[in-house]
Amino acid sequence: MTEPVIRVTGLKIAYRDADSWLRVLHGVDFTIARGEVLGLVGESGCGKSTAGLQLLGYRHPNMRVEGGQVLFQGQDLLSLRRRELDRLRGDRIGFVPQNPTTALNPGIRVGRQVAETLILHKRAEGLAKAFDRAAELFDLVGLPEPRRLLARYPHQLSGGQQQRVCIAIAVACEPDLVVLDEPTTGLDVTTQEQIISLLVNLRARLGTAMLYVTHDLGVLAQIADRVGVMYAGHIVETAPAAELFGAPRHPYTKGLVASVPRIDDPVNAAQAMPLQGALRRRELPPGCPFAPRCAHSEPSCWERRQFLEEVRPDHRVACQRWRAVGAGRVAAEVIALRGPNRTPEPILSLQEVTLAYGRQNGLVGRWLPGKPFVAVRDLSFVIGKGETFALVGESGSGKSTVARAVSGLLPSSTGTIRFDGAPLAGSYRNRTADERRRIQYVFQNPDASLNPRAPVGKILGRPLQMFLQLSRREAEARIERALSDVQLEAGYAARYADQLSGGERQRVAIARALIAEPELLLCDEILSALDVSVQANIIQLLRRLRAERAISMLFISHDLAVVRSLADTVAVLFRGQLMEIGRNEDIFAPPYHPYTHSLLMAVPTIASVTTPRRTARFGARATESGRRDGACAFAGRCPWQPGRICQDIDPPWRVTQSGLSIRCHLPLPELASRAEWGKARTNFGTRLTEAKIS
Numbered sequence: 001m002t003e004p005v006i007r008v009t010g011l012k013i014a015y016r017d018a019d020s021w022l023r024v025l026h027g028v029d030f031t032i033a034r035g036e037v038l039g040l041v042g043e044s045g046c047g048k049s050t051a052g053l054q055l056l057g058y059r060h061p062n063m064r065v066e067g068g069q070v071l072f073q074g075q076d077l078l079s080l081r082r083r084e085l086d087r088l089r090g091d092r093i094g095f096v097p098q099n100p101t102t103a104l105n106p107g108i109r110v111g112r113q114v115a116e117t118l119i120l121h122k123r124a125e126g127l128a129k130a131f132d133r134a135a136e137l138f139d140l141v142g143l144p145e146p147r148r149l150l151a152r153y154p155h156q157l158s159g160g161q162q163q164r165v166c167i168a169i170a171v172a173c174e175p176d177l178v179v180l181d182e183p184t185t186g187l188d189v190t191t192q193e194q195i196i197s198l199l200v201n202l203r204a205r206l207g208t209a210m211l212y213v214t215h216d217l218g219v220l221a222q223i224a225d226r227v228g229v230m231y232a233g234h235i236v237e238t239a240p241a242a243e244l245f246g247a248p249r250h251p252y253t254k255g256l257v258a259s260v261p262r263i264d265d266p267v268n269a270a271q272a273m274p275l276q277g278a279l280r281r282r283e284l285p286p287g288c289p290f291a292p293r294c295a296h297s298e299p300s301c302w303e304r305r306q307f308l309e310e311v312r313p314d315h316r317v318a319c320q321r322w323r324a325v326g327a328g329r330v331a332a333e334v335i336a337l338r339g340p341n342r343t344p345e346p347i348l349s350l351q352e353v354t355l356a357y358g359r360q361n362g363l364v365g366r367w368l369p370g371k372p373f374v375a376v377r378d379l380s381f382v383i384g385k386g387e388t389f390a391l392v393g394e395s396g397s398g399k400s401t402v403a404r405a406v407s408g409l410l411p412s413s414t415g416t417i418r419f420d421g422a423p424l425a426g427s428y429r430n431r432t433a434d435e436r437r438r439i440q441y442v443f444q445n446p447d448a449s450l451n452p453r454a455p456v457g458k459i460l461g462r463p464l465q466m467f468l469q470l471s472r473r474e475a476e477a478r479i480e481r482a483l484s485d486v487q488l489e490a491g492y493a494a495r496y497a498d499q500l501s502g503g504e505r506q507r508v509a510i511a512r513a514l515i516a517e518p519e520l521l522l523c524d525e526i527l528s529a530l531d532v533s534v535q536a537n538i539i540q541l542l543r544r545l546r547a548e549r550a551i552s553m554l555f556i557s558h559d560l561a562v563v564r565s566l567a568d569t570v571a572v573l574f575r576g577q578l579m580e581i582g583r584n585e586d587i588f589a590p591p592y593h594p595y596t597h598s599l600l601m602a603v604p605t606i607a608s609v610t611t612p613r614r615t616a617r618f619g620a621r622a623t624e625s626g627r628r629d630g631a632c633a634f635a636g637r638c639p640w641q642p643g644r645i646c647q648d649i650d651p652p653w654r655v656t657q658s659g660l661s662i663r664c665h666l667p668l669p670e671l672a673s674r675a676e677w678g679k680a681r682t683n684f685g686t687r688l689t690e691a692k693i694s
Contacts, residue, residue: 111150344384
């Protein structure tokens with residue numbers, strides 16, 4: 001039998017917490033063979049990143065190894081000295097981090113950063129040959145014009161390009177093992193798909209073993225051969241990817257799978273079911289760590305330690321009740337999927353709004369005048385009262401720019417924004433206190449939007465102080481009610497942001513927005529970096545709040561599965577222009593705009609682990625040229641374009657009888673005939689008949 005590239009046995013790791021040691025890994029075991037991809041999945045804090053870093057021989061002053069081995073081709077990495085580890089890292093063991101922006105040196109050109117790795121490990125003689133090899137690596141990872149990009153600094157590259165540079169560095173010396181720690185988290189679906197395809201090709205070409213750490217089950221379904229599910233520092237289930245996602249046995253795995261919205265099924269999209277409770281490391285029982293949250297637990301589960309037991313060849317589960325639990329997924333109760341299918345009274349309308357970023361402001365602008373960058377062009381849409389309106393598109397499409405304009409953080413260049421029938425001042429400072437109160441913003445990153453020096457109660461009290469002028473007793477009662485609305489106990493008012501989990505921080509951010517009793521909530525990528533179980537909890541919270549309060553939402557996301565589970569109306573943006581807009585049920589069935597179809601084809605799903613998924617086919621963003629006036633914005637990447645007409649003439653709007661609007665030169669029947677996604681489930685009826693526009 002061939003010896004695996006990496007063998008981890010009985011790994012126990014602890015971190016110092018105040019005056020004691022807190023164990024975060026409890027006897028973890030796994031192996032990875034040459035050319036194999038092992039996925040580690042679990043909620044934040046489960047120990048998956050800590051386990052992955054031990055494959056690099058990671059050391060930290062606040063950490064200690066309490067047992068186990070990490071054998072890399074027979075060498076125990078935990079016993080090697082720093083100098084010996086440095087010879088392995090970057091050479092025989094590569095690493096791809098989650099955030100390339102912080103991983104790359106901002107002051108060194110990316111070509112030199114790759115070249116340094118080659119020279120350090122004696123894989124190139126001299127700088128000239130190292131740069132030649134760096135250009136080859138850039139070509140290998142799919143970067144356009146490799147030699148030109150060698151001279152770029154990290155900030156001159158997109159997020160996807162930065163991640164490709166990190167992958168080029170990781171595979172520069174053709175390592176035997178690559179550790180990938182959440183490498184696609186936060187990337188839009190098109191970039192994510194390109195990175196996954198790149199990794200699959202590199203694995204086939206180089207025969208590299210990979211450990212892929214993530215909380216995204218859909219991504220693992222695309223790339224992993226086997227999956228290990230971690231909870232509270234334990235591996236609770238391990239199996240081939242297809243078997244694990246198709247027939248999970250551990251209650252925790254079943255809960256994770258049930259938490260994922262299914263974009264390929266409108267019913268399952270609504271039935272994403274959150275795991276109950278939260279991981280509390282200091283409150284774990286001596287037996288099964290999942291027992292406090294498990295609906296199937298019995299008294300012996302709390303007392304008796306669970307060991308991995310084989311249920312099928314190569315499928316093991318640490319649960320004494322796996323036979324009673326059974327295979328398959330958890331059924332969920334649907335909570336108010338969407339609002340009524342009607343045309344509500346408008347709460348927000350944008351009329352031919354153009355938004356631009358310029359250099360005219362500040363000292364730099366005075367010295368470096370330049371032409372403003374138009375981020376959004378001639379955008380028009382309406383959001384009804386009580387409606388959830390989703391704005392989707394890849395990074396750089398202008399979604400967040402629209403939210404900033406509606407909130408008053410970015411004045412519009414041209415056009416009109418109306419709120420509840422009245423024109424809305426472009427600048428936040430020029431709006432009335434009541435207008436500010438009625439429109440509230442929930443930002444993507446609660447770590448940055450919550451004051452780290454203020455307790456939660458003070459954070460929530462700030463909007464009350466600004467807008468409602470309540471007495472102290474009334475304010476305290478309102479704060480307690482706001483915490484209850486987002487399913488947090490009153491005691492959270494005394495906690496600080498760093499004492500909360502990511503999901504709890506986002507709940508506080510939502511509570512802060514809701515406490516002012518707004519009528520319009522701007523949700524800007526609020527789920528993008530959260531675990532699937534936390535995502536499902538937040539989605540249910542938003543559904544409940546909408547049902548109880550009839551709040552309107554502008555929901556910005558690049559996650560189409562989440563959008564399908566939540567939105568009433570969906571608008572698709574590309575490079576600041578509206579490509580398609582319609583009701584939820586119309587957007588996710590043919591005909592599609594070519595760009596919408598590309599986004600749908602790029603979405604990673606659990607179902608595709610057993611059903612081969614045909615990928616989207618369109619050109620890379622990095623190679624597209626600037627948009628010409630009078631041309632389709634998507635022409636440079638469109639796989640369906642009929643000819644020069646797309647480069648020369650602005651496409652017309654084609655409107656179906658149900659109200660779906662698509663901006664394309666191709667007629668509706670041809671758009672439907674070219675679609676691969678969702679065609680089998682669609683009853684076309686009058687969907688291909690254009691409405692007469694007077």
